[in-house]
Amino acid sequence: xxxxxxLWEVFVRSKNGxxxxxxxxxHAVDAxxxxxxxxxxxxxxxxxxxxxxxxxxHITASNPEHNGELFEPAQDKVYRHPTFYNLPDEIKHx
Amino acid sequence: MKxxxxxxxxxIADNSLILGQRMGELCGHGPSLETDIAxxxxxxxxxxxxxxxxxxxxxxxGDNRTEDDIAxxxxxxxxxxxxxxxxxxxxxxxxxxxxxxxxxxxxxFLQELQKSQDLTLSAIATKSIKEVSYHxxxxxxxxxxxxxxxxxxxxxxxxxxxxxWTYTDELFHLTDADKVMVNEGVGVDVTKLKxxxxxxxxxxxxxxxxxxxxxKYFQKGGKQGIHTEHLGYLLAxxxxxxxxxxxxxx
Numbered sequence: 001x002x003x004x005x006x007l008w009e010v011f012v013r014s015k016n017g018x019x020x021x022x023x024x025x026x027h028a029v030d031a032x033x034x035x036x037x038x039x040x041x042x043x044x045x046x047x048x049x050x051x052x053x054x055x056x057x058h059i060t061a062s063n064p065e066h067n068g069e070l071f072e073p074a075q076d077k078v079y080r081h082p083t084f085y086n087l088p089d090e091i092k093h094x
Numbered sequence: 095m096k097x098x099x100x101x102x103x104x105x106i107a108d109n110s111l112i113l114g115q116r117m118g119e120l121c122g123h124g125p126s127l128e129t130d131i132a133x134x135x136x137x138x139x140x141x142x143x144x145x146x147x148x149x150x151x152x153x154x155x156g157d158n159r160t161e162d163d164i165a166x167x168x169x170x171x172x173x174x175x176x177x178x179x180x181x182x183x184x185x186x187x188x189x190x191x192x193x194x195x196x197x198x199x200x201x202x203f204l205q206e207l208q209k210s211q212d213l214t215l216s217a218i219a220t221k222s223i224k225e226v227s228y229h230x231x232x233x234x235x236x237x238x239x240x241x242x243x244x245x246x247x248x249x250x251x252x253x254x255x256x257x258x259w260t261y262t263d264e265l266f267h268l269t270d271a272d273k274v275m276v277n278e279g280v281g282v283d284v285t286k287l288k289x290x291x292x293x294x295x296x297x298x299x300x301x302x303x304x305x306x307x308x309x310k311y312f313q314k315g316g317k318q319g320i321h322t323e324h325l326g327y328l329l330a331x332x333x334x335x336x337x338x339x340x341x342x343x344x
Binding site: 005026027028029032033036037039040041044 | 126127128129131132135228231232235239
């Protein structure tokens, strides 16, 4: 192929009730072919019950160079986790 | 009766074995990673079906024959697949045209085989038809994409449909074993599928902006074991390991 087909991201739900998770990417000329290719590439070992595909260009990603300002400030703010409450013993499943 | 049933099963299974081998040849050679995996998946679907048929045939034969003997150790003349499925992988358009022309038949055939009085055959048909329905979807899709694609893809798929058309009529011939099995309520009367087949194939071709070939000259012989020169080479590769190292397993 001289001209590459566009890239698509594949999301697969492995079981009903679970969320779709990113499984990988593949090439296809349109959404329909992307679905079929995803079926063959990512679900042939019985991995899924539902597939989403989206063309990669439609995904806006954060820039790794901005990781400092985006994510590092959260590292020392443990108080944002609700871990400072004393839970009565009677409460389960928290 | 037993012998006819055995022959009848091979008549179904050999098509899938030979086409499966053709699709398997694409492993690592498909036009893109995605189509490569798709074609080898299809190949494995077909081999899975073949195993069920040959296991059943081995049971019917009732001697020491195994499914592997039936698959690997017959001579060329003893394979009764249609000529269509043994045609070589000339280019991707040929591969898809061959597959499409067979899939349409295969799907319609399995629909009828599900109604067979023979419970094993009807169970295999019910299991296989889901796979084959995907094969048909995949190949029909490609016929439309290539036909309605670029000038080059259009001319390639047109040539392959024109060339392979001559092998389609044989799909609807009844062998002696077929006739016996149809009478027993076990086999499918494929002659009854013919009109619908050509109508459905024509619909897809038209959607793909392709003309339906008008040629009325058809090739036959595969069902009687008279094959084109391509089958010998295919079998040489398929059988090599069992011939060179008899009874080898892995």
